[in-house]
Each structure stands twice: as C-alpha cells, then as structure tokens.
Amino acid sequence: MSLGQQLAPHLPFLRRYSRALTGSQEQGDLYVRATLEAIVAAPTEFPRDIDPRLGLYRMFQGIWNSANYDVADEPSAGGAEGQEAVAQARLARMTPLSRQALLLTAMEGFTPEDAAFLIEVDTSEVERLVAEALAEIEKQTRARVLIIEDEPIIAMDIETIVRDLGHDVTGVAVTRDEALALALEDRPGLVLADIQLADDSSGIDAVKDILAEFEVPVIFITAFPERLLTGERPEPTFLITKPFQRSTVKAAISQALFFDESTVPAEA
Structure with missing residues (x-):
C-alpha cells in the first residue's frame, strides 16, 4: 500500500x-x-x-x-x-x-x-x-446555546453537558423551521446542530437559514464526519463525531467560543 x-x-x-x-x-x-x-x-x-x-x-x-x-x-x-x-x-x-x-x-x-x-x-x-x-474553560465566557437535535435522548444528553459547563440553553429544535424560529426568538451565541432532523430536513440548511440572519459560531454533530471534512466545499469549522464523549463536546464548545468575541463574560 x-x-x-x-x-x-x-x-x-x-x-x-x-x-x-x-x-x-x-x-x-x-x-x-x-x-x-x-x-x-x-x-x-x-x-x-x-x-x-x-x-x-x-x-x-x-x-x-x-x-x-x-x-x-x-x-x-x-x-x-x-x-x-x-x-x-x-x-x-x-x-x-x-x-x-x-x-x-x-x-x-x-x-x-x-x-x-x-x-x-x-x-x-x-x-x-x-x-x-x-x-481555562472554567473561566471562559458563558454562551447562550441553541441545540438542533431530533433524538430526544441525545438532545437531553447534550443539554445536560451544556448546562454543566455553565452555559444557558435557549431551546431545542427538532426541525429546520423550528430551529430558525427559535434562533430569531432568542438569539443564541452558539449553535450545536445535528445533520439529519426529524422531518427529513437538514441541520446544515437550518444553520444556513440562521447564518443568513446573523453570525454565530456553529458546531455540527454527525455520525459521518468524513462526509463534511472533504475540503472541497464550504464545510463546518467545528465538528463532533457520534457517538461522542462528554470531553469531546466540552473541548469543541470551548474552542468554538475561544474564537468568538460576542459571548457574555462569565460571572465571577
């Protein structure tokens, strides 16, 4: 070989x-x-x-x-x-x-x-x-996080991790339309998005809808990361592979926020 x-x-x-x-x-x-x-x-x-x-x-x-x-x-x-x-x-x-x-x-x-x-x-x-x-993560800025995930158990797991890290959850969306509605209703400082959603819509399209309204860092979650890491088209900067470990989510969130300047400082 x-x-x-x-x-x-x-x-x-x-x-x-x-x-x-x-x-x-x-x-x-x-x-x-x-x-x-x-x-x-x-x-x-x-x-x-x-x-x-x-x-x-x-x-x-x-x-x-x-x-x-x-x-x-x-x-x-x-x-x-x-x-x-x-x-x-x-x-x-x-x-x-x-x-x-x-x-x-x-x-x-x-x-x-x-x-x-x-x-x-x-x-x-x-x-x-x-x-x-x-x-450093413990001292990091706090974000308001929108979760886009159609599997209830996975969504609950992600929400628990996010809250345990000291961040707030603005909502959990299961479809493309719901994701945009929630984002516009309560603007998040970070989005965690699954790829395949409940109504066969795409988390990628949901994120595109949101980014058309305002800039926000995004982390995608997928069981097939190689499909979104080809380097041949616009693709995610931050990506978590399913099944994920708590430490992986923590590292991805902290690194996404590391490059973002719009989050609210954590309380002392």
Missing part, C-alpha cells in the same frame, strides 16, 4: 483538528494542504517507523509550529513595522499549547503518550497542559 493510500483515511480528521486550531475552514485546510505538500516534496522525511496517522499529525505539527509558513490570507505589509504586525496577528490567533493538548486527546482521541510525541513534550507535561486548558 502506498503512503498516500495509508494517509487518505486520516485526512478528514486532520482537517477537523486543523480547523479547530485555526477557528476557520479556509485557514485550517491551508495548513493541511501545506502538510501534504511537504510530504510530497520530501517523502523520505515522513516517519515510517510509527503509525501513519501519528506520522501525519506529527508532520502537521511541524508545519503548524513553523514560523516560516504564512497562511494565504495573512495580511500583507512591508517594512519592519509591517512584519511585526504580521507576527503579532499570527500570535494573536495561535491556539495555545494547552488547547492543542486538549484537542489532541479529547477530540482526536490520541493517548497522552501520543499527544506528547506530537507536541514534543513529556507525557507528564501533556497531563499538566490538559489540566491547564480545562481550568
């Missing part, structure tokens, strides 16, 4: 991780493309003595950490002041190492040992970084 065939099944999930790190489908997919270009340019540098998925993420982390890689939509500027502004812009949007450790373990399912290998720290440091990220 060729290296490309070995890596292909893991690319959708690398896109998920990269999008979560950057808070953007466009920027996230650019980092993935840069990773693939680096592998094609120097295939002998790909680590062959480890699992292909681990090697792929390790190559990605090298691109992510490289100060020489500029995403395509980076603001252009000349002179020393312009270069400093570019550097500050990059640092401002950089996901901290603690959040990288949390996303790698909670969302991508790597063991602490594998996460340590990927971000080049000791395993004990990964555990400390994850604890640091979780502590």
Whole structure:
C-alpha cells in the first residue's frame, strides 16, 4: 500500500483538528494542504517507523509550529513595522499549547503518550497542559446555546453537558423551521446542530437559514464526519463525531467560543 493510500483515511480528521486550531475552514485546510505538500516534496522525511496517522499529525505539527509558513490570507505589509504586525496577528490567533493538548486527546482521541510525541513534550507535561486548558474553560465566557437535535435522548444528553459547563440553553429544535424560529426568538451565541432532523430536513440548511440572519459560531454533530471534512466545499469549522464523549463536546464548545468575541463574560 502506498503512503498516500495509508494517509487518505486520516485526512478528514486532520482537517477537523486543523480547523479547530485555526477557528476557520479556509485557514485550517491551508495548513493541511501545506502538510501534504511537504510530504510530497520530501517523502523520505515522513516517519515510517510509527503509525501513519501519528506520522501525519506529527508532520502537521511541524508545519503548524513553523514560523516560516504564512497562511494565504495573512495580511500583507512591508517594512519592519509591517512584519511585526504580521507576527503579532499570527500570535494573536495561535491556539495555545494547552488547547492543542486538549484537542489532541479529547477530540482526536490520541493517548497522552501520543499527544506528547506530537507536541514534543513529556507525557507528564501533556497531563499538566490538559489540566491547564480545562481550568481555562472554567473561566471562559458563558454562551447562550441553541441545540438542533431530533433524538430526544441525545438532545437531553447534550443539554445536560451544556448546562454543566455553565452555559444557558435557549431551546431545542427538532426541525429546520423550528430551529430558525427559535434562533430569531432568542438569539443564541452558539449553535450545536445535528445533520439529519426529524422531518427529513437538514441541520446544515437550518444553520444556513440562521447564518443568513446573523453570525454565530456553529458546531455540527454527525455520525459521518468524513462526509463534511472533504475540503472541497464550504464545510463546518467545528465538528463532533457520534457517538461522542462528554470531553469531546466540552473541548469543541470551548474552542468554538475561544474564537468568538460576542459571548457574555462569565460571572465571577
């Protein structure tokens, strides 16, 4: 089996991780493309003595950490002041190492040992970084969350997780039309949306309806993530795979809010 065939099944999930790190489908997919270009340019540098998925993420982390890689939509500027502004812009949007450790373990399912290998720290440091990220989440801004989910048990589970994290739930919609009505009635600061809804309508269409009215961060929930992580069309920036773990939902919500500036500060 060729290296490309070995890596292909893991690319959708690398896109998920990269999008979560950057808070953007466009920027996230650019980092993935840069990773693939680096592998094609120097295939002998790909680590062959480890699992292909681990090697792929390790190559990605090298691109992510490289100060020489500029995403395509980076603001252009000349002179020393312009270069400093570019550097500050990059640092401002950089996901901290603690959040990288949390996303790698909670969302991508790597063991602490594998996460340590990927971000080049000791395993004990990964555990400390994850604890640091979780502590940051406790201090994070509070959001008003709209849940779009037609399975009652799953909706209740999500609602419980959301409330336990200190967020408010504005409502639970089971159809496209109901989702838009609830969003307009009580504007949310975050939307959690299933893909397939009760009346055979689409959660994607429901979200499009909402985004046509106002901007809001969205996390999609699906049993078939690879269908929404192709990199070939407008796709979700944040995505949770069914069946999900509580820690995965927590990590996704915190990272979506990490890039959003419209949420209400948590009470002291």
